[in-house]
Amino acid sequence: MxxxxxxxxxxxxxxxxxxxxxxxxxxxxxxxxxxxxxxxxxxxxxxxxxxxxxxxxxxxxxxxxxxxxxxxxxxxxxxxxxxxxxxxxxxxxxxxxxxxxxxxxxxxxxxxxxxxxxxxxxxxxxxxxxxxxxxxxxxxxxxxxxxxxxxxxxxxxxxxxxxxxxxxxxxxxxxxxxxxxxxxxxxxxxxxxxxxxxxxxxxxxxxxxxxxxxxxxxxxxxxxxxxxxxxxxxxxxxxxxxxxxxLQRYFSPGITLPYSASFGCYWNRCAFCPEKAEGRRFQPQTMNRISRDLETLVHRHHPRLLHLTDNALSPRLLHHLIDHPPNAPWYGFTRITAALADVDFCRSLKKAGCVLLKLGVESGDDGVLNGMNKGHSVALASRVLHQLHNAGIAAFVYLLFGTPWEDESAAQATLEFVVRHQREITFINPAIFNQPIEPGQPAQPFYGGDLSLYTDYEHPRAWSRSLVRRFLDRSFKRHPAVAAILRRTPPFFTSNHAPFFCQQEESAQ
Ligand code: SF4
Structure with a gap:
């Protein structure tokens, strides 16, 4: 053997x-x-x-x-x-x-x-x-x-x-x-x-x-x-x-089991995304297999939480999870889509065990979202956050500053978006854009590293990394509404531990 x-x-x-x-x-x-x-x-x-x-x-x-x-x-x-x-x-x-x-x-x-x-x-x-x-x-x-x-x-x-x-x-x-x-x-x-x-x-x-x-x-x-x-x-x-x-020894309160229902990304269109730059093919598991696997894992280990690790849970998969709930609480990353703007859909997700969704909101400016090819608008993101909140699903919001389509006024619009939605955004992750190295494009890799996945680049609107960092440190993170959200975002473990705070809060109600 x-x-x-x-x-x-x-x-x-x-x-x-x-x-x-x-x-x-x-x-x-x-x-x-x-x-x-x-x-x-x-x-x-x-x-x-x-x-x-x-x-x-x-x-x-x-x-x-x-x-x-x-x-x-x-x-x-x-x-x-x-x-x-x-x-x-x-x-x-x-x-x-x-x-x-x-x-x-x-x-x-x-x-x-x-x-x-x-x-x-x-x-x-x-x-x-x-x-x-x-x-x-x-x-x-x-x-x-x-x-x-x-x-x-x-x-x-x-x-x-x-x-x-x-x-x-x-x-x-x-x-x-x-x-x-x-x-x-x-x-x-x-x-x-x-x-x-x-x-x-x-x-x-x-x-x-x-x-x-x-x-x-x-x-x-x-x-x-x-x-x-x-x-x-x-x-x-x-x-x-x-x-x-x-399984019992990891730094979590009970067993957390990760599961990938797909490789790659079903959307695969966001202009800034390394998944797209790498040209990876989307390879989903069949819905039958996903249900079978989750049923086996839940039956065997009784997890406190399932972590669906897909780059983006597709609307089809979310519908499937509603129809075939995995019998354990779960969370994962998904895109802002019209389905999530429907409160009944969000309530069904909640009933199917969804504790938290990680959402690539990225920006509060439509010009930036269009440039990124995110496939959602600011208005849709607002409706989604509102309905998730109504349904009792926590939102872990990802924002991306300093993209080629952003300038300071667009970044300011993102700050205002967060302020408007401060009650609906449970956790937040503001990040600074890195330019992925793309085939056929000239590249000046970060740190001169031959294995770097990102390249230095000059911002077309002179909205440089240092200006973006200053905006984040002096304006964005210091705004009382943002500071309050950042204060409740778990240090080090961030989204991995965030669902446990939501579960704990729910059980205390
Ligand atoms: S949804 Fe996420 S993984 Fe998919 S292309 Fe956009 S950024 Fe990349």
Whole structure:
């Protein structure tokens, strides 16, 4: 029998199990392959929190954070931890501080949601190769070493798969691969995931990791993995397998299960979107399969929350969820569409378990929305926010400032939109536009990184990043209505923890 080890490297938010790894696990186990799964992200963060207890001299703040660590972790894992926002903030800031302290001797900044190195950039392939060459320079080195020795002694795999989805994982992933190369040079390593897919879709892509990684995989990795295992069958339609993951230990109050009902985006038209720039095809699961998978997952794990991870839940899928509710509360990202402007539709969604919708509102100016090709108007966004509020569904609103179609007066219109809808916007995420690198367009990659997905560009209306940042800091975020919304948006975990506050508030009513 074949033996596979799948690894999810640090560092991303450790509030739910990794969905990609769970999908691959289900696929290979269905074929009788023995599959070990290692969530080195969650476990690595626990190791970092604990190793921060070993420093000699420390500040009172660190001492206090250390003495409260276990209580703070327990707090995040219980529903009542989301009953007091102030108490929650204290807990996450203390845990984040402990991670900062542990990573500092390595010239790194680690936190509950980020990982940076002072010198090495995750968008520079030479820096990633250096992390692989000198894994001891990163804070997870001794944790990786101890875990790998133990795991490899118990069960030496025939193949190792590493899932790399976010930039904050890249340096740690390559340092881990460097260690694997030294410890078991003859075992092939496959590297896939969302970030690898984006890199491989980059115009002019050339693989800089050929000497280190045996296979790089773009898109869903099931077919490539089966082929590597010499299995000719196509991937079976089976639900993600979360059994080997530590479901009760993530930083959430009960089990949160992520599920992807599609890959790519059904809309795929927004002018600023990397999904579109990468030319990814929309690949939805069938509605029958979605219902079957969700039913199995809910029956098996009784999740406190389902996280539908699609780029945008299509109106068709939302209708389907109304007709076939998954029997567990859920949340996800969707577009502003006419369907959501109907209060009966919103009430049906609520009845089907929808706690919160993440919405790409982006702007309060119609000219900007048209330029972006968002497919909605300011008036429609207003009606949608109003009806979601009436139906009791929380709105996590995403705004994008500094796009090529915006100027200061359009940004001001967005501020006024938020002020008008302050009662209806539950949480908010204001971001600054990055220009994706597009095929055939001249590019000046950020940080000079050969793997950067974004390029520097000159704003056509001289609404530069520095002016946008000043507007956000001095006008937008300081407006009392916006400040009040930002104050209730969970730090670090943002939309991942936001639904728990909504659930807690509802149960208190
Ligand atoms: S809806 Fe979202 S994922 Fe889809 S094209 Fe627009 S920005 Fe991209």
């Amino acid at each position: 074949k033996n596979l080890l799948l690894i999810y490297p640090p560092l991303v938010k450790a509030c739910e199990p990794p969905v990609g790894i769970a999908r691959l696990t289900a696929c290979v186990r269905h074929q009788g392959v023995h599959c070990d799964v290692w969530d080195a992200n969650w476990q690595g963060q626990m190791a970092l929190l604990q190793c921060s207890t070993q420093t000699g001299q420390e500040l009172p703040r660190t001492r206090q954070a250390r003495s409260r660590m276990q209580k703070d972790l327990d707090y995040l894992r219980q529903p009542h931890g989301y009953g007091s926002f102030d108490r929650y903030q204290l807990a996450v800031h203390r845990l984040n501080h402990l991670m900062r302290v542990a990573a500092k001797p390595f010239s790194c900044t680690a936190g509950l949601a980020d990982f940076l190195h002072q010198r090495l950039q995750p968008v520079v392939s030479d820096d990633l190769l250096q992390a692989a060459e000198h894994p001891e320079e990163l804070p997870f080195h001794s944790f990786f070493q101890e875990q790998l020795q133990r795991r490899l002694a118990q069960n030496c795999p025939d193949l190792i798969g590493v899932s790399l989805n976010y930039l904050s994982q890249a340096l740690c992933a390559f340092s881990l691969i460097g260690m694997l190369r030294r410890m078991i040079p003859h075992i092939p390593v496959m590297l896939g995931g969302g970030l690898i897919t984006s890199w491989m879709c980059r115009p002019g892509w050339r693989n800089p990791f050929a000497g280190l990684v045996d296979d790089l995989v773009a898109g869903p990795g099931e077919t490539a993995l089966l082929r590597r295992l010499s299995i000719a069958d196509p991937p079976a339609a089976v639900p993600p397998d979360y059994d080997p993951l530590p």
